[in-house]
Structures are given as structure tokens and as C-alpha cells.
Amino acid sequence: METIEHHTEIFSALFLAATLYAALRGGAPERLALLVFWLGSLTSVALVSPLGKRWAHVEYGLLASDLAMLCAFAALTYHARRHWPLWMTSMQAIEVLCHVPILLAPDVNRPAYMSLQALWAYPMVVLLIIGVRRHRLRLKRTGRDVSWRRSSARS
Template structure:
């Protein structure tokens, strides 16, 4: 529910960076559901589909961090980097309990939704105060 609400809020009230962020988070969540190994070995090894999705999302949020005037994409990029590290650690330590891997990968997404919502709210405050909130750096 938080994913849907934060992405709808960003899509309706945010600027271009917020809409790109919302589409990325929503698309990444949908891909994550589709790409998880559907057979009995779920999360018993590195989930390559999740890892690739997280890497792609990390790239998008790093790009947003560099190109946009917003600060919140950098926070989400940091969370995604933590997720990628969890995947790497799963490969380095195969004895990790699958439930711990699931929880560690999913934990960061809650904060990403909150950062998107707060970033969208702050965008609205800047628009009200200044009349404009330029989305991109020169």
C-alpha cells in the first residue's frame, strides 16, 4: 500500500525527477515479483533477477542524483547500494538463512518509499515558496 500511495503521490504532485523516481520504484517492485525464482530454491542463493533489478535502479537513482537538483535520489541510491551489498554478501556467505536474506533485501524499500514521499512534499513546498522548482542542473 505504501508503494502505491507514495508512487501515486509523486506522480501527481512531483516534478519530473519525482515522477522518474516513482516509475523506477514501482517498476522495480513489479520486476522483483516477476523475476524471483519461482521454484523451491527461492532465496537459497543469490536471486540474479533481483540483483539485476537493484543494479538498474541504483544506476537510475545515481543518474538522478547527478543530474537533478534534488537531494532525495542520493538517499535512495544509498539504500539501493545497501541492497546490492546484501546480494553480494549472500554470495559470499552461502550459509545465511534464506529468511534473513529476504528481510535484508526488503528492509530498505520501506525507507525508499518514505524518501520519495518526503522529497515530493518538499518539492511542493519549494514550488509554493518560490513559484518554481527547477528539476535539472545546468
């Protein structure tokens, strides 16, 4: 349990740093990604199984939350004029795919399932920090940073 608590403390500190940085210094895509992270985190906590039953089977609530986040990041990738959302979407897709082994083979190693679910959150939060930093550099270099792609269709 000590390892899990340590992992939670490290992630919480990183997540708080990313939250503050993206909220205060990020552009619209970075803030939207932050909102997706927060909503995903809150729904994951709300929908995960009770402690005694957690990770004993597919965490369907967590899978639903992960799928919703994947859709949100895919929409962000499509509309944002940034490269990092594509990487974010890819990492979220891998996180969704981490549910598949337990669906196919219920006897799969439970700690591995739990660890894989936690693993991808770290690089995704770091990627958000990098995205904010690159946004700030573009603003410094050119004085502006266009956030969204424009539709070529005429209305």
C-alpha cells in the same frame, strides 16, 4: 507466512500512497524515481525464483534488477537538482550489497537475506514521499522549483 502477508499489505498501501502522491504532485525527478520504482518492482517480481526455490541461493534476477535501479538512481542523483536522490542511491547501494553475504557464504541465514531485501524498500518509498513534499513546499514558497542541473559545457 502471516507476517509476510502483513508486511506485503503494509508495503503495498505505502507504495500506492507514494505512487499517487508522486504521480499527481511530484516534479519531474520525483516522477522519474516513481518510474524506476515501478520498473524495478515489476522486474523483481518477474525475475525472482519460483516460490519453492526462492531465497535458497543468490537471487540473480533480483540482483540484476537492484543493479539496474542503482544505476538509474545514480543517474537521477547526477542530473536532478534535489538532495533526496543521493540518499535514495545510497539506500539502493546498500540493498545491492545485501546480496554479497549470500554470494560469499551460501549457508547464510535465508530469512535474514529475504528480510534485508525487503527492508530498504520502506525508507526509500518514504523518502520519495518526503521529496514530493519538499518539492510542493518549494513551489509554494517561491512559485517554481528547478528540476534539473544545467550542463556548464557549451554545445
